[in-house]
Amino acid sequence: MKTLNLVQAVNDALAVALEAHDDVVLLGEDIGRFGGVFRATAGLRERFGEERVIDTPLSEAGIIGTAVGMALYGLKPVPEIQFSDFIYPGFDHIVNELAKYRYRSGGQFPCPVTIRTPVGGGIRGGHYHSQSPEAYFIHTPGLVVVCPSTPRDAKGLLLASIRSPDPVLFLEPKPIYRKAVGEVPEGDFEVPLGQARVVREGGDVTLIAWGAMVSLCEEAAARIAPSGVECTIIDPRTLWPLDIDTIADAVSATGRCIIVHEAPRTCGFGAELAALVQERCFLHLEAPIRRVTGWDTPFPYTLEHAYLPSVERVLDAVEATIAF
Amino acid sequence: MAKTEQAATCDAEATEQVGREKLRGFLQQMQLIRRFEERAAREYASGRISGFCHLYIGQEGVAVGALGALEPRDHVITAYRDHGHALLRGCTPRAVMAELMGKVTGAARGRGGSMHMFNPEQRFHGGHGIVGGHIPLATGFAFASAYEQRGDVTLCFFGEGAMNQGAFYESLNLASLWNLPAVYVIENNQYAMGTPLSRASAISDLAMKATAFGMEGEVVDGMDVTLVNACIARAAKRAREEHRPTLIEARCYRFRGHSMSDPAKYRTKDEVDERKAHDPITLATHTLLERKWASEDEVKGWDDEAKDAAADAAEFAADSPQPSLSDLGRYVYAEPLSWRLDDAMTPHVREEG
Incomplete structure (x- = not known):
């Protein structure tokens, strides 16, 4: 290592x-x-x-x-x-x-x-x-x-x-x-394609995120844990073909799901994930699936902090989902 | 087009260079393509071929002359008017016709259709339907050949319409910059669908564009199979021995519309008749007969064989099965898709089979 x-x-x-x-x-x-x-x-x-x-x-x-x-x-x-x-x-x-x-x-x-x-x-x-x-x-x-x-x-x-x-x-x-x-790991080493990573396990809500959004979700999960809300975080790693089973298992267990990505919301990958999750987990869902995403605008320059998902926006989504 | 307008035979010097045996073979190949395409037109009219279908009738001299100058190890890639090139590069008439009808016995196992003929054994990398989209692929083959030091050459065909695409410029720049063994052949049939060259290109002497890339450029009469053969042989030698690419403009003409749905009303009957007087098949036939390199009976016999091969292909293709519904997800990835296609097999669909 x-x-x-x-x-x-x-x-x-x-x-x-x-x-x-x-x-x-x-x-x-x-x-x-x-x-x-x-x-x-x-x-x-x-x-x-x-x-x-x-x-x-x-x-x-x-x-x-x-x-x-x-x-x-x-x-x-x-x-x-x-x-x-x-x-x-x-x-x-x-x-x-x-x-x-x-x-x-x-x-x-x-x-x-x-x-x-x-x-x-x-x-x-x-x-x-x-x-x-x-x-x-x-x-x-x-x-x-x-x-x-x-x-x-x-x-x-x-x-x-x-x-x-x-x-x-x-x-x-x-x-x-x-x-x-x-x-x-040093030298030759592979992580198999098509396998999601369970970043963190918790019983209340499942966060799905990839790339730079994973650490953001980890921070949000750490901040809300003291108030008694435990998050599962799934990083699909391979976005397609998707490891839908790992995601469906996690959401079925928590009954709540939030998808976090940087890209604009409309027709972003979060939309497809939400559709897949409701197909697979409909009877387990306790609240609507929420998305924390970039907005449907060109990527802004000085307003990028308002465009990108933030820890605060993830926390708000978690609280709203739990309270639903 | 100066030469063909005066002569009803092929160029004398190039004919000598090509020789009796090769020219006899070239005529037979052109006859096969012509009769195959005529049969395809009939099958299209009867509804057994659907979608888009671009016939090579009139341009046979280009592919036959050009591919006759290559070695089996060389690579070939072309645009959407690809039936002729496929037949010359080892796809059987049966495989091409079956692909046109979307059957599993087709050159792409029925997954593509008219613009999707392939034959890995003879390094035929297919037809391509996005105009100009395949030109950088040819540059990639030539790069890989140079990287592996294999000594093979890549021949890339495209129409004059493709020259106005950015991919053309990028590809030829890279090929010249990296000294790649590629030959780029513009099949200038004068019309990009219905738009004549004069309304699409700021210059009419297309080989001049080679200058912009610092590579050799050459113009050839694409209706004369012997001249095409000699021209491509020179370019292939330059690629193989000097590792330099060439841009060739082969001036030709398609006798039919752009596709089966195009009545070609943008050109006059006189214009088409004038071009048909220089049909590459007529030129080669006259040359062989005049030199007594073939008899009229032989030429007729080859033509009958070509018709028979086309008819046999049509029968074979019509009798072949379509891909099955359960194969919908095959060839998308190395491993067939599974869960994503579960929804495709709903009860009513399953019943229909």
Whole structure:
């Protein structure tokens, strides 16, 4: 075990993958010489060569489309999109090609690309550097969507993603790149895709959160515990395909459910989670499922504190749900 | 188009270069594609093929000449008008027709249809329905080939309409920047659906765009299978030996509408008739007959074989089964979807089978 922050854990996973597999290549804007805008790839070009840690032009459709071709040929490309807000020029290549290749070739062409991209607000980044686009990709059949909340999960899930036979959108919560610090196993290690993590167990209410929202929920749970309200916290880790059983078991046990995410509320992943939970847990529910989310506005600059879920907003939701 | 307007035969020098055996083969391949597509049109009219169906009739010289210049190890990827390329790259007429009808015996196991022909054995990476969307994929194949130092070449076909997409620019820039073994072939059939090139592109000499990427560009008469063959052979050699990409504009013409639902009223009958006088099949036929490289009986015999193959394909496809309802979730992920599709099998649906 060693103590790493989340971005160091990502770097560690990439180094392990490059070491273990000759067919793994990284490509992206300023990931080589510069080491990545968040330093996620720092030192990798020096260690593994510029043929495997490739600086690209500013060319998101080119990066993602080229990665699709590389994967069809037999490589395991790991493109980085510098900010997830920049992913949209490559959206067609994700939605129409990457996600659908296996299906539309009748299973003949798997397309194992892992796209890494930082998500989330709270860094005063404003509209172009703060968004959480997970719902677009969860809505796209054929994609696996992953979002770690701890350094340990970041390393283990990234290695599992790179080795997955399916294409993965690996969303890295950038506000906690350095804030999330924890013990990480050394060397090669995987966290299986498709398994949720029970972060905390309590009998009164289940909070579902991922990425940077997990630690926020932990803080809220710790603050309300002295008043006798105990929270379960579930981090799905793999947002899709979802570990619905773990979530349904938890909500059935507590009878109350709150979903917390940064993305706008309407048609956010919380809406789908709420629908799934009511399908599975209808007779166990003691209160309506609540959502604590970003608002249906563009991501604000100076008002981001009002836009993002806060400990206070989670506490208010917990109290309202308990009091219902 | 200067040359074809004067000549009813293929270019003499290129014909010599291609030689008797290859040209005989090229004609047979073009006949197969033509007869196959005519049969597909009939099957579409009868309702056995649904959805969208883009025929390759008139453009056969491009795919046949180009793929005739490749090695089996090379990679091929194309746009949505893909039946001809598929037939040339190892998909049987039966597999292509079955895919058109959405049957499990199809080239994509009935999951795609007209724009979704694939054959991994012969490195045919399929048709693609988003205009220009597949061009960066070709750059990726070429990158992987260079990375693995395999020496194979990637040939990417797209229409002149695709050139105005951003993905075209990004892909060719990367290919030239990274010295990749790729050949990009514009099949300029003059119309992006109903929009003529003059109303869509600021320049008419499309190969000039190669200059912007610092790569070689070449224009070729796409109605002359021998010229296409010679041109692609040069570009493939450049890719294989010098690791440099090439952009080629193959000027051609489709004799039918954009798709089965397009009566092509945006062009005159005179224009179409003039182009049909330079049908790639007629040019190759005249060349073979004039040089006594084939007899009229032989040409007729090959044509009959092509018709028979198309008819056999249609019969086979019509008799093949559709994918079953229980296979709805297959091929979405490596592991079939399970719980997410439980709702699909409600009692009434189950009864219907």
